[in-house]
Amino acid sequence: MTSLDDLPLRDELRGMTPYGAPQLDVAVRLNTNENSYPVPEAAVAEMEKALGSVLRDLNRYPDRDAVALRTDLAAYVGHGLTYRNVWAANGSNEIQQQLLQTFAGPGRTALGFTPSYSMHPLLAAGTGTAWVDGLRAGDYTLSAEHVVAKIREYDPDLVFLCSPNNPTGTALPLEVVAAAVETARGMVIVDEAYAEFARPGTVFAPTLIERYPRLVVTRTMSKAFALAGGRVGYLAADAAVVDAVQLVRLPYHLSAMTQAVARAALAHTDALLSTVDAIKGQRDRIVDTLRGWGLPVADSDANFVLFGAPRGDSKGVWQALLDRGVLIRDVGLPGWLRVTAGTPEETGAFLNALEELL
Secondary structure: OOOOHHHOOOOOHHOOOOOOOOOOOOOOEEEOOOOOOHHHHHHHHHHHHHHHHHHHHOOOOOOOOOOOHHEEEHHOOOOOOOOEEEEEEHHHHHHHHHHHHOOOOOOOOOEEOOHHHHOOHHHHOOOOEEEEEEEOOOOOOOOHHHHHHHHHHOOOOOOEEEEEOOOOOOOHHHHHHHHHHOOOOOOOEEEEHHHHHHHOOOOOOHHHHHOOOEEEEEEEOOOOOOOOOOOEEEEOOOOHHHHHHHHOOOOOOOOHHHHHHHHHHHHHHHHHHHHHHHHHHOOOHHHHHHHHOOOEOOOOOOEEEEEEEEHHHHHHHHHHHHHHHHEEEEEOOOOOOEEEOOOHHHHHHHHHHHHHOO
């Protein structure tokens, strides 16, 4: 049987494994940061109508530039942005891949600060971009001084920042983003996939776009909008960035059905985001409970919580929880685990199972 070793793989892909969390059929799945609440019926009805309006025209290609969807996304983001400042694709991962294709690639370097979103170095490898790791402090925080020092040390063509950071969940102070853009000669990408779940008073990077033309903010409709199965991500940036990304986008990359569903969702923003406060409440419930038990917990502005496993046994605790029907995420940080904030019932099941292990 042929193996990967028998194929002429690029050298930088040898030894790698595909990205992915376990997909197991268990009662409580809290490992992939999905929104545990189904799409509201009113929004479902509008999505069905929107799909019906495009199905008869599937013999034709969709709007290649998704102008109507980009207009709706710009209105949602606000800050005076127009469709010319927004680009949409199949999830924020594709957006980030397009940015690497446009501004990085062979002979260029991307800088990240781990632990952070594990797809960033994989996307870099897939586009032939060299990856350098600026690392984080021992408590997983990231200061402006550290970011500036690493940018000066590595002189990257592209910088990845993650706010709120995955897997720690903590948002970056805005001065960290500003310091990065003011120091870097290349592009700075701020991954804000979980922005809607932030604690009150958190300010995010779209407020800086008008000031910094090399700043790009990427977001997704998978989390707060409960559209993980819809695969819609987008960026907000200077209009010139959007023009540049279109040089590498595949023709008709975003289907007519995807565009229709996303626009229907944006028309029902209030209904779809109505679960955000409930999810934040369960996140805070997890944080408070685990800290009350004496476990270390990272501050979270996301819909998940990073916590220290009892006795530091992350693999053993992960398996013991799975044995009790609760699937969470081992993110590869020794002694730490990540759990998604689910419904009250799902959160309760997790807390009850974990308490049995204490």
